[in-house]
Amino acid sequence: MSTSSPPTTRLIPSDKLGAIGSLIAEGAVFEGDFKSQKDLGIKVDGLLKGGISFEQGGTIHIGPTGVVENTRLEADHILIEGKVVGNVVARKGLEISGSGTLLGDAAYDELIDMHPRAKVRGKIEYRGDMDLNGG
Amino acid sequence: MVPTSTPHSNVSSEADAQRISPGLAMTGCIPSTETLRQQALQASWRRGRGVASRRLAWRWTLWYAQKPGVWAAVLGLGLGALLWTLWQPEAPLLAVTPPASAPAPLPSAPDAAWPMEPTVLIDEGGARLRWSALDSVPAAPLNPPPAPNESPLTLQLDTQLHIKEPR
Numbered sequence: 001m002s003t004s005s006p007p008t009t010r011l012i013p014s015d016k017l018g019a020i021g022s023l024i025a026e027g028a029v030f031e032g033d034f035k036s037q038k039d040l041g042i043k044v045d046g047l048l049k050g051g052i053s054f055e056q057g058g059t060i061h062i063g064p065t066g067v068v069e070n071t072r073l074e075a076d077h078i079l080i081e082g083k084v085v086g087n088v089v090a091r092k093g094l095e096i097s098g099s100g101t102l103l104g105d106a107a108y109d110e111l112i113d114m115h116p117r118a119k120v121r122g123k124i125e126y127r128g129d130m131d132l133n134g135g
Numbered sequence: 136m137v138p139t140s141t142p143h144s145n146v147s148s149e150a151d152a153q154r155i156s157p158g159l160a161m162t163g164c165i166p167s168t169e170t171l172r173q174q175a176l177q178a179s180w181r182r183g184r185g186v187a188s189r190r191l192a193w194r195w196t197l198w199y200a201q202k203p204g205v206w207a208a209v210l211g212l213g214l215g216a217l218l219w220t221l222w223q224p225e226a227p228l229l230a231v232t233p234p235a236s237a238p239a240p241l242p243s244a245p246d247a248a249w250p251m252e253p254t255v256l257i258d259e260g261g262a263r264l265r266w267s268a269l270d271s272v273p274a275a276p277l278n279p280p281p282a283p284n285e286s287p288l289t290l291q292l293d294t295q296l297h298i299k300e301p302r
Binding site: 004005006007018020021023025026043045063064065081097098099115117 | 172175176177178179180181182183184186187190191194195198
């Protein structure tokens with residue numbers, strides 16, 4: 001059996017992507033909100049109409065074929081390779097690959113990485129401490 | 136009385152499967168949830184990698200297509216390659232070789248008295264056709280000089296053409 005590895009990322013740890021336990025497969029349509037209080041993960045390859053929220057921890061991976069509409073994504077690590085329409089809040093790392101599209105605002109607390117060919121239409125906000133007087 | 140049941144009737148988890156039949160999950164009859172999860176993730180990664188690569192390549196292509204310098208470079212390279220190809224007389228694009236089943240039509244011999252055989256010489260430059268005479272017939276020129284005219288020109292300056300007066 002041929003093994004496959006998670007997509008090459010610069011921010012999102014591979015072990016977090018490999019520990020994802022929920023999957024909305026390509027071609028599937030899911031309507032509603034996905035919530036969890038545990039450090040879990042979800043990968044969206046299909047169509048999700050709703051939000052995803054992890055109160056602590058959590059990894060959200062929007063695959064290249066995934067589309068999320070009318071959403072609010074909130075987790076520690078968020079990787080966007082597909083299309084997201086809505087707001088995104090990443091408490092640790094937000095990564096948008098070259099195939100990703102974000103139509104909405106994004107906020108992050110620690111790290112962000114955007115590919116030069118990523119498409120973003122919205123505001124990017126850093127929520128961490130910022131010394132406006134110094135460097 | 137020991138209840139009789141089929142091995143798969145009350146299987147509720149991987150632990151039950153291991154208790155009923157040790158090693159059952161390893162044989163592939165009942166794949167564990169962890170195996171299923173990993174296989175689903177790996178299949179998703181495999182599919183997604185191709186989609187992401189194609190989409191990223193398309194985005195780069197569209198971006199480069201908007202730059203006029205790229206078009207000029209492509210046109211220049213294309214014209215240069217075309218001219219370079221056309222200006223190579225020693226290396227034709229298509230080397231014509233006569234097919235073995237249907238040879239090229241030969242030019243008709245100028246005279247039946249000259250039995251000639253076509254000889255095909257194939258070398259690196261392609262096929263060249265030439266005539267070679269049979270051994271029994273002495274070689275004769277293809278275009279023999281015309282026979283001398285038996286009736287010499289009798290028209291002179293003071294002939295009938297310019298003489299209007301009747302003789």
